[in-house]
């Protein structure tokens with residue numbers, strides 16, 4: 001088990017470049033199996049969720065090579081329809097292979113996916129809506145056996161705008177017979193990115209990024225070349241780290257429009273922000289102001305994936321912040337660890353009340369999920385003294401060169417593997 005050691009109290013300064021988005025690249029890589037041939041994926045970050053997705057692709061028969069941030073994925077031989085449970089359980093996006101493999105092979109055998117433990121994460125909406133397109137799905141010995149002689153386009157209403165269910169539907173509908181219309185679709189930018197990749201493969205997807213998506217099924221697709229969008233949650237992470245430490249940081253190669261809700265709260269906290277098309281400069285005040293209340297919502301609302309980051313950042317703000325988590329049942333896991341560092345946070349169900357304190361003090365804490373782990377690093381950067389963060393492997397799921405980037409911004413941070 002590795003650890004991250006941080007000596008806090010240094011305001012971050014400088015520039016940091018944002019890598020490709022985890023939640024975009026994973027479904028895009030899954031979509032490559034829909035048609036045999038050589039796909040080239042640029043701006044593909046190198047972290048453990050991508051490494052596992054590559055293992056899944058290989059288990060299906062694909063050949064994958066990396067040259068810097070470009071992946072070449074040859075899916076000519078990716079005719080497998082079985083994904084072993086030990087790979088499925090390592091990440092959430094493994095479930096998107098269901099739509100992809102079904103579209104190519106009319107058959108898929110997978111187990112339920114993993115991902116961060118944030119409370120129950122059922123896949124009932126994925127199963128229900130794929131069944132509406134004509135898939136028959138049975139559960140046997142812990143595996144989901146999915147079969148579809150033929151997938152047929154339908155008008156489908158999602159009871160909740162689930163990101164993953166929208167993605168699975170996009171893939172299955174892209175090669176179905178006829179037209180599919182998804183209403184109450186998820187509007188996250190990663191959905192639009194996946195749709196753009198599918199359209200590069202010759203699919204006909206219109207309206208992605210809005211709540212109504214129309215897909216006209218195509219009999220054949222072609223391999224594609226694509227550049228993955230920047231990671232909006234990673235951008236939010238560096239901005240929060242800069243704000244928490246009273247720093248001045250420019251985040252580059254990002255899309256400010258994707259994090260409008262995050263930028264608006266940072267401005268309420270007293271930060272000066274200057275955005276261009278693909279950069280954000282943040283100058284933080286000496287002490288942040290508590291922004292009042294934050295409520296996580298589906299896009300374009302405040303992202304649940306940024307909630308833990310703000311929770312940590314606001315521990316030392318002037319005033320009381322109320323954070324309501326509406327997407328996941330159990331996403332306040334870093335709270336006990338932050339309290340051990342001196343934070344004053346009380347949680348009642350889905351609401352956390354953070355009473356800003358003057359200072360946090362370093363101690364030994366345990367990361368237990370991806371963003372919660374990043375949040376502990378933010379707390380450590382603003383704390384007095386030394387903080388040891390155990391199990392940083394959770395952070396490795398979705399951040400490339402995290403400690404090196406923070407060190408580049410002036411942080412005193414070391415990673416032991």
Ligand SMILES: CC(=O)N[C@H]1[C@@H](OP(=O)(O)OP(=O)(O)OC[C@H]2O[C@@H](n3ccc(=O)[nH]c3=O)[C@H](O)[C@@H]2O)O[C@H](CO)[C@@H](O)[C@@H]1O
Nearest residue numbers: 023092093120121122123124125126162163164305327328
């Ligand atoms: C790999 C990836 O892209 N992960 C993101 C994706 O996760 P994911 O795709 O799992 O998120 P969903 O939008 O599907 O889930 C949101 C909520 O809907 C519920 N639900 C979902 C599906 C379903 O069939 N039944 C059901 O009840 C979930 O339990 C959760 O409470 O979107 C989340 C919400 O923005 C983000 O936090 C994750 O980072």
Ligand SMILES: C=C(OP(=O)(O)O)C(=O)O
Nearest residue numbers: 092093115116305370371
């Ligand atoms: C919850 C997250 O990821 P996943 O859905 O892959 O667990 C996340 O990226 O914060």
